[in-house]
Amino acid sequence: MTVLDAVPTGATPQTKNRVGFISLGCPKALVDSERILTQLRVEGYQVADSYADADTVIVNTCGFITPAVEESLAAIGEALEATGKVIVTGCLGERPDKILERHPKVAAITGSEAVDDVMRHVRELLPMEANPYTDLLPTAAPGARNVAAPVLTAPVRENTRHGDVFAPSVKLTPRHFAYLKIAEGCNHTCSFCIIPKLRGKQVSRDAAAVLYEAYRLVAGGTKELVVISQDTSAYGVDIRYRESEFQEAPVRAHLTDLAVKLGEMGAWVRMHYVYPYPHVEKVVELMAAGKILPYLDVPLQHASPKILKLMRRPGAGKQLDTIRRWREICPDITIRSTFIVGFPGETEADFQELLTFLEDARLDRVGAFPYSDVDEADAGALTGAVPEDVKMERLARFMEVAQRISAEKLAEKVGRVMPVIIDEFNDEEGDAAGSKLIGRTQGDAPGIDGQVYLFAGEFAGQIKIGDIVDARIEDSDEYDLFGEVVARPDWKPNVPQMGHFGGH
Ligand code: SF4
Numbered sequence: 001m002t003v004l005d006a007v008p009t010g011a012t013p014q015t016k017n018r019v020g021f022i023s024l025g026c027p028k029a030l031v032d033s034e035r036i037l038t039q040l041r042v043e044g045y046q047v048a049d050s051y052a053d054a055d056t057v058i059v060n061t062c063g064f065i066t067p068a069v070e071e072s073l074a075a076i077g078e079a080l081e082a083t084g085k086v087i088v089t090g091c092l093g094e095r096p097d098k099i100l101e102r103h104p105k106v107a108a109i110t111g112s113e114a115v116d117d118v119m120r121h122v123r124e125l126l127p128m129e130a131n132p133y134t135d136l137l138p139t140a141a142p143g144a145r146n147v148a149a150p151v152l153t154a155p156v157r158e159n160t161r162h163g164d165v166f167a168p169s170v171k172l173t174p175r176h177f178a179y180l181k182i183a184e185g186c187n188h189t190c191s192f193c194i195i196p197k198l199r200g201k202q203v204s205r206d207a208a209a210v211l212y213e214a215y216r217l218v219a220g221g222t223k224e225l226v227v228i229s230q231d232t233s234a235y236g237v238d239i240r241y242r243e244s245e246f247q248e249a250p251v252r253a254h255l256t257d258l259a260v261k262l263g264e265m266g267a268w269v270r271m272h273y274v275y276p277y278p279h280v281e282k283v284v285e286l287m288a289a290g291k292i293l294p295y296l297d298v299p300l301q302h303a304s305p306k307i308l309k310l311m312r313r314p315g316a317g318k319q320l321d322t323i324r325r326w327r328e329i330c331p332d333i334t335i336r337s338t339f340i341v342g343f344p345g346e347t348e349a350d351f352q353e354l355l356t357f358l359e360d361a362r363l364d365r366v367g368a369f370p371y372s373d374v375d376e377a378d379a380g381a382l383t384g385a386v387p388e389d390v391k392m393e394r395l396a397r398f399m400e401v402a403q404r405i406s407a408e409k410l411a412e413k414v415g416r417v418m419p420v421i422i423d424e425f426n427d428e429e430g431d432a433a434g435s436k437l438i439g440r441t442q443g444d445a446p447g448i449d450g451q452v453y454l455f456a457g458e459f460a461g462q463i464k465i466g467d468i469v470d471a472r473i474e475d476s477d478e479y480d481l482f483g484e485v486v487a488r489p490d491w492k493p494n495v496p497q498m499g500h501f502g503g504h
Helices: 027-042 066-083 096-102 115-125 195-199 207-219 255-264 280-288 305-311 319-329 348-361 388-411
Strands: 018-023 056-061 086-090 177-181 224-228 243-246 249-252 268-271 295-297 334-341 365-370 417-425 436-440 452-455 468-476 481-487
Touching: 018 027, 018 066, 027 056, 027 086, 027 115, 027 177, 027 224, 056 066, 056 115, 066 086, 066 096, 086 115, 177 207, 207 224, 207 243, 207 249, 207 255, 224 255, 249 255, 255 268, 255 280, 268 295, 280 295, 280 319, 305 348, 319 348, 334 348, 334 388, 348 388, 365 388, 388 468, 417 452, 417 481, 436 468, 452 468
Parallel strands: 018 056, 056 086, 177 224, 224 268, 295 334, 334 365, 452 481
Antiparallel strands: 243 249, 417 436, 417 468, 436 452, 468 481
16 A cells, blocks of 8 residues: 655645545556546645545555455545545446445545546545636636536547546656556456456557657656556557557557557567467567567466366467467567466366476566455356465465576576666665665566666766666576676667756
C-alpha cells in the first residue's frame, strides 16, 4: 500500500481541499492513479501525505485475487476510520456489493478507468470556491466549477469507451522511467481471472495518443518506457489496427509499428504482458536490431497442455519452440514469465511437466504463485482442488529450480560490461556521497526483477538517479549482479529535451 506523498500540488492552499490517495495493485492501476492525481492537481486540490492532513481519501483498489481484495478492503477500512470520507475506485470498485457488505459507509464507488466519476465525487465531497487567479481550470460561470465536466489538459483526448484515457502529467514513478498503458480490458476468458468482468473487453488507444504521451515523457527526461496492457500482443485488434497521425505521418495501432516508433525516440522501450502470438517474432527482430530492449515479459502460467486448457490460456501451444525461435533471432533476449502452481486438476505429473519445461526453457526471470480461488472466476467450479500443503510444497520445488537457473544465467554475465540505469543511491554511513549505486540492466524491469549493486569508483559524486552508465559485472547471486561503473557515456534521446537534465 502506498500513501502517496510528495506529489506536486497546484493552487494556493484552501481549506477542505486536501485529498489523500492510496494506490494499490499493478502498474496498470498505477497509471490510473497518475491520471486521477493529474486531474486533482489541475483542479487545484492538494494531495495530503497523511490521513491527519486529508479531508477525504481516494482508494484505488485491486480486485484480482483474494489477497488483493482483502488488502483493498483493509485499506478502505483504515481510511474510513481515519477520515470518514472515502471514495473507492479501481478494479474492486467494479464489484460494489463486495465493498458495501464490509464498508457500507463509503462515500462513493466507481469502477476502474473512471477519472471523471472520481472527480465528480471529489467535487461533491470537497466543493471549492472558484479562484480565477489561482485555478488551472477555466470556469464557465461563478459556481459552475462544481458541476462542470472536467476539462482535461492532456495533449490528446481520446474518443474511446474510456473517455478518460489520456496522458497523465503527474507521474508516480521516478522521472527516469514511466509506464505506458496502450490498452485497457481483455478479450480472453482465462478461467482463473476476472479482469474481463471487471474491466471489460479490450479497448486500445490510438497509436498517435500513445506516441505523443511517450514523446512528452522522453522530452521530459524519461529514459525508459515500460509498455503495459492486459494483452500487449493483441494491441489494436479491437480498433482493427486503425491508423492515426503522429507527427504528420500515419501510424497503425499495431504492436510492431508502435514498437518501431517508440524505439525511434531513443529511450529504453520494455515490453510487458506479451503473449506468444506469431507476430511477436517481428518485435523480437526489433530487439535483435537494438531498436527496443531485448526483454519480454510473457505470462505463461503453466506448461502442461491439460492445465493450460483448463486455464483457457491465450497463445498456449508450442511454448518451447517459440522461446527457442526468439532466442535464435535475439540470443541476448531476457525472458520473464509468471506461473501458477496448484491449479485445480494439477497432478504430480502435470507439475513435473512444468518443472521439465522450466529446465528446458531456462527462463531468465520467473515468478510463481500458488493458485487461490477468486470470487466469480470460473476456475472455482473446477474439480480436483490441490491441498494447500501440496501447493506450497510444489511452489518451493518450483522456486528452487527457478532460482538455480537464474543464478546460472546471471553468472554468465560476470566479466561483461553492460549499460545500467541508476535507480537509487546505496550509500551507507561513512560512504562518500554517490559512491554506491543501485540500478538495473536492460534485462531487469523495475520493481519485479533483480538489481545491480555498483561501486561508482572514479565516478563517485558525478552520477545522478536516472543516469545510464556502463558497468563491469564482477559477481552475481541468485537474483542480483554486482560490479563497478567503468564509463558514463552521454545519453541523448532522439526527442528534443525540455530544459536541461544534465545532458546524460
Ligand atoms: S489474458 Fe487472461 S489472465 Fe490476462 S487479463 Fe485476460 S483473461 Fe485475465
